[in-house]
Amino acid sequence: YHVDLFSAFIRASALLSKENGFFNLMTPQVWMFTVSYNHLRNFVLKQNHIRSLVELPLSGFEGATVQIGAFSFRNYPLPKYVGHYFQLTNFKGGEQLMNHMLLKAINGEDQSYRYLRSAFDFDVIPNNAIGYWLNKNSRNVFERTIPFKDRVQARQGLATAHNAQFLRYWYEVSIINIGNNIKNNEVASESGKKWFPYNKGGEYRKWYGNHYWVVNWENNGEEIKDFRDTVTGKVRSRPQNLDFYFRESISWSDVTSGDTSFRYFPPGFIFDVTGMSAHHESREELLKTILLANSKLVGWFIKVLNPTLHFQAGNFNDLPLLEQAFDKANVD
Numbered sequence: 195y196h197v198d199l200f201s202a203f204i205r206a207s208a209l210l211s212k213e214n215g216f217f218n219l220m221t222p223q224v225w226m227f228t229v230s231y232n233h234l235r236n237f238v239l240k241q242n243h244i245r246s247l248v249e250l251p252l253s254g255f256e257g258a259t260v261q262i263g264a265f266s267f268r269n270y271p272l273p274k275y276v277g278h279y280f281q282l283t284n285f286k287g288g289e290q291l292m293n294h295m296l297l298k299a300i301n302g303e304d305q306s307y308r309y310l311r312s313a314f315d316f317d318v319i320p321n322n323a324i325g326y327w328l329n330k331n332s333r334n335v336f337e338r339t340i341p342f343k344d345r346v347q348a349r350q351g352l353a354t355a356h357n358a359q360f361l362r363y364w365y366e367v368s369i370i371n372i373g374n375n376i377k378n379n380e381v382a383s384e385s386g387k388k389w390f391p392y393n394k395g396g397e398y399r400k401w402y403g404n405h406y407w408v409v410n411w412e413n414n415g416e417e418i419k420d421f422r423d424t425v426t427g428k429v430r431s432r433p434q435n436l437d438f439y440f441r442e443s444i445s446w447s448d449v450t451s452g453d454t455s456f457r458y459f460p461p462g463f464i465f466d467v468t469g470m471s472a473h474h475e476s477r478e479e480l481l482k483t484i485l486l487a488n489s490k491l492v493g494w495f496i497k498v499l500n501p502t503l504h505f506q507a508g509n510f511n512d513l514p515l516l517e518q519a520f521d522k523a524n525v526d
Contacts, residue, residue: 201225201234208242211269216245223249223263226324227500229508235322239313242267244277247326250292251283273313279326281307320512325498335495335514343511345520346483348472349438350507351393351465352409354418355430360410361392372408375462376440379414388412390440391462393469395447400455400488404447409464432467439464443471444484446505454496454505456487470507482520487513 195205200221207217225231226249238244247265261283280299282292284307299308311326318336319325325333342348354360364372373387382390389408396404410417421431442461446454447468458480465471474480486492492513500509 195234197230198222201231204234205237208237208267208269213269215269216266217269218264218266220262220264223261226263229321229506232321235324238267239316239322240273241271242269243272243275243313244279245275246278246280247324248280248296249283251285276310276312279309279311281309281327320499321508323499328498332498339514339516341511342472342483342487342513342515345515346444346472346474346479348444348470348507348510349435350467350470351434351439352415352418353432353434353467354409355421355432357394359421360418361394361407362389362410363406364389364391364408367408373411373462377461378440379436382411382440383414390464393443393445393459393463393465393471395445395466395469397447398453398455399457401484402457404457405459405463411464434467438471438473441473442477442480443473444480444487445469445471446510453493456484458484470510472507472510486516486520491516 195201200219204219204221204225207219211217225234245266245268247263250262250264252259252261280296282295285291285295295304295307298304309326315326315328315333316322316324318333319328320336320341367389371387372389372391373382373385374391376382376385376390388410390411391405392407392409393404394407396406415433418431419433420429422428423430440462443459443463443465444456445459445465446456459465459471472480472483474483487510495513496505496509499512500506
């Protein structure tokens with residue numbers, strides 16, 4: 195509940211309410227989906243219950259460009275209680291239009307964006323994401339399939355803590371100081387090179403590309419690993435999953451305002467915390483994963499697990515892997 199002030203307010207409202215009491219709030223809707231709010235979702239679904247929830251579009255209120263959820267909770271656990279969920283995210287307009295569309299759904303004039311769901315319906319969705327618009331068949335996909343992480347697992351990479359100091363475009367440094375086609379950290383250290391190709395995410399691009407950056411990884415990242423706060427002296431950088439540096443991978447960008455795009459990175463790249471990557475010993479398995487991940491079906495499930503601007507490694511790992519389609523994929 196320390197992640198954002200609004201999440202602390204949700205918990206405080208529940209604790210201050212009498213048993214069986216109601217509390218109503220309007221907050222950003224990220225708590226409904228992202229992994230960092232798992233505890234909050236469990237608290238809401240297991241110790242309280244949702245009476246009604248209205249998810250508004252990005253500009254549902256004039257002067258505020260943020261996605262909002264307006265909801266009514268009751269301070270009593272009723273996992274079988276069927277709440278009313280209204281999805282207004284596809285309507286463009288201000289408050290007057292939102293009021294009109296909501297009243298139409300409440301009065302039974304249009305049921306296409308009104309859903310009846312209980313807390314039990316979210317149990318099968320990874321991390322209890324509140325994907326209230328999923329019908330029973332769609333929810334059952336998560337039960338009948340294995341997650342991506344059982345075949346190809348994603349991880350976060352390097353956080354330099356000072357990109358302006360440690361990163362360059364590849365054309366800004368001498369090409370003789372760039373270590374290309376490196377297989378692992380040991381080879382990189384022995385090469386005597388200072389700069390190495392770096393996967394930092396980047397713009398929307400499917401299949402391949404965004405090979406713009408190089409990172410100072412001289413002497414196995416000596417300078418980055420010793421980059422400290424000038425006041426406290428604490429190390430600020432965060433090298434993660436070093437054993438996977440320079441391995442071929444699937445990657446995507448952390449921040450996206452539209453569809454998530456997956457692309458192949460050949461061996462030789464260090465990957466960033468915003469250029470999260472998934473690895474496998476078999477290139478065929480990686481290519482099959484890209485085919486599936488870039489499909490419209492998986493793109494739809496991405497919007498279920500995390501319809502926010504940030505698609506994390508954990509979201510990738512939780513995607514349903516359709517084994518029959520995966521095994522039959524032809525990547526020759």
